[in-house]
Amino acid sequence: MNRTLIVGATSAIAEATARRLAKRGDPLYLVARDQQRLAAVAADVGVRGSPRVGSEALNANHIGEHGRMLERAEQFLGGLDTVLIAYGTLSDQKTCEASVEHTLHELHTNALSVVALLTLVANRLAARGAGTIAVISSVAGDRGRSSNYVYGSAKALVTVFLSGLRQRLHRRGVAVVTIKPGFVDTPMTAAFRKGPLWTKPDRVAAGIVRAIDRKAGVVYLPGFWRPIMLIVRMIPERIFRALEW
């Protein structure tokens, strides 16, 4: 039994993960912005086998609410074993380029609010000396590309933050898992043309559950993204800057 808090529970990947956890009987506390969608997801995972499902509507950008939400989650679940942070917005690069405000807002949603939440979660779990923190970052955070570097740089911040956090918490018995999905066919990417590199949310979810169970460090999902991103990172800047992605 793994008492799990999921923040961003209505995202396709998080929902698929919640279903898998529910099926094996994990109690869940689900947090998301949209109250109606959240209620639908909560009812569903209850039917699928989660013995105890709590939920609360929260905009993660309201950083001041994080502490109380964590308190309620821990109280509802009677403790906290795993925290999965899965929310985010796929920033529209063109809009960001034209608007400082929009860029900063996207960075706030995808990076700063995550850092704020992680700081509280980390201290909570560290105090107990056990637990797993899993966060959905992205392959986009491995290197900035012209087509989505605002989103990418936010994810890069999260990735590096997690790397440091992992070292810090390692000695305290808390595992930190960085999840880097590639292209996933979700409502967030509905407007994209899908090719062979695309995968389904449930496949990513299976990988997330496995990574949480193994307390893995950094996982690429599906795994073939690891060598791809290795190559992408190795391309010399002189060549990389001339590419158009």
Place this chain on the structure above:
Amino acid sequence: MSSRAVSSWGNLVRAEHALFGLRGRSDPFPKIPAGSSVLPFGNGRSYGDSCLNPGGALLETRALDRFIRFDRETGLLASEAGVLLDDILRLAVPAGWFLPVVPGTAYVTVGGAIANDVHGKNHHRAGTFGRHVRELELLRSNGERLKCSRVEHPQWFSATIGGLGLTGVITWAELQLTRIPGPWLAMEVVRFANLEQFFELCDESDREFEYTVAWIDCLARGRRLGRGLLQRANHSEIADRDRRAHVRQLSVPFMSPISLVNAVTLRVFNTLHYHRQWSPRARYTVDLREFFFPLDWVLHWNRLYGPRGFYQYQCVLPGLFARDATAQLLETVALRGQGSFLAVIKRFGSPTSPGMLSFPRAGVTLALDFPNKGASLEHLFRELDEVVSVAGGRLYPAKDARMPGTLFRSGYPRWQEFARYVDPVCSSSFWRRVTEGAHMTEGVYMTEGA
């Protein structure tokens, strides 16, 4: 919104559609561009064009895949409309519940099962799927949400069950499941030498077995006309741990370049299949899935028919004329030598179907698959239509890609009543085809409201 080429299970046409989707049951009906039309689309297992709307849009419902509640004491299950019957069985069977009616595949959505008012091997006992729907929500293009049941908006309920998605989109439904002792069935396979023997077997089978269905060798002629194998089964009390279902899953990985179903393979298969057991009567214990969904273990089996696709011809022949008409249909098919692997015959029972356009009615239903051979096949269909029409029968829209409008309108006398409930922006290739020409002369049905 995006667009994509979509085909149905029969692979007869592949047409570009604009795509809309619902993500959850609280989502609003999408805005459809003026002059265009839309059709709810579940898992695309209808064979012909009743699930297609070329030139218009489809409203995909597969993302409506959440359960809402499941009462393990009473067997009431509510779910969103895009949940597959397969998903329900995974949840319900281990808890001792089963769907009251299942079609030949578990890969259909709840919404699709309602919209086609599907039937199964227990029609003589349980009637159609729609009879077990307690309640459903219909979302109309004007944003209205109608909770429909036998008591609330009963007319909308009756139009939407078997309504082919034309009354709006079903967002969720509540079903009454049935208790089962476990996942096993005690099955008997009985060989019958001709059609007469089949009908003799029917009375006894329907009385003593919950599920009955027969396969017919549709190439056999003369004294052997209508020979085949009758499968009949009841749920079995056998305990779980004694046996294990063999889980096997094959897939036809790509479209066969030509139809693998042809005169030679057909004769070999039919002869072998008829003689598959030594004794005229054999008993087996089989897993639910093996019995109800024998084809689901081969994913994409429709690809065996090649790129031109295939037709299924399923009719129901009512009452007194059923026997003679069935014989006549089989004779015609055997004579033309255009038989199918999957010639299936079943006697429907007396439970009435709740939908205005529901297909099943008391009588005999016969379903035949044919690889698409173009004009010669249509010629055969016309001959079969004639028999069906004279017998007062009708064809199944979920399987159909070609029935003439006249046959539809004579077979479904409530179609005009139904037409009043069609949503102003909903349409399908099928609906335009079978109503074409009719609305000019009988011009009542496009007007809204009753």
